[in-house]
Amino acid sequence: MNHQSNLEKIIAILQDICPGVDYKTCQTLIDQQILDSFAILSIVAELQDAFDVYLTPMDIQPSNFNSAQALTALMERKKAGGK
Numbered sequence: 001m002n003h004q005s006n007l008e009k010i011i012a013i014l015q016d017i018c019p020g021v022d023y024k025t026c027q028t029l030i031d032q033q034i035l036d037s038f039a040i041l042s043i044v045a046e047l048q049d050a051f052d053v054y055l056t057p058m059d060i061q062p063s064n065f066n067s068a069q070a071l072t073a074l075m076e077r078k079k080a081g082g083k
Contacts, residue, residue: 023068030062053078
C-alpha cells in the first residue's frame with residue numbers, strides 16, 4: 001500500500017470515529033482536544049486491525065495522534081518494523 005492510500009484509509013477511520021473534522025489539514029487533533037481518550041482507544045483498535053500492527057503504550061503519544069499525517073507516518077514505521 002502506498003503513502004496516499006494509507007493516508008486515505010486513516011482519514012476514513014478518523015471520520016468514522018469522529019466525523020465533522022477536516023482531517024486532511026488539521027494538525028492539532030490532540031492539542032485542541034478534538035480527539036478524546038475514548039476516540040483514541042477506538043482509533044488504536046481500528047488501526048491495529050486495518051494495518052495488522054500492534055501499538056504499544058509508547059506509540060500512543062500526542063505527537064503520533066495530532067494529525068492524519070502523523071498517524072500515517074506511525075503506521076508506515078510500524079509496518080516497516082520500526083518504532
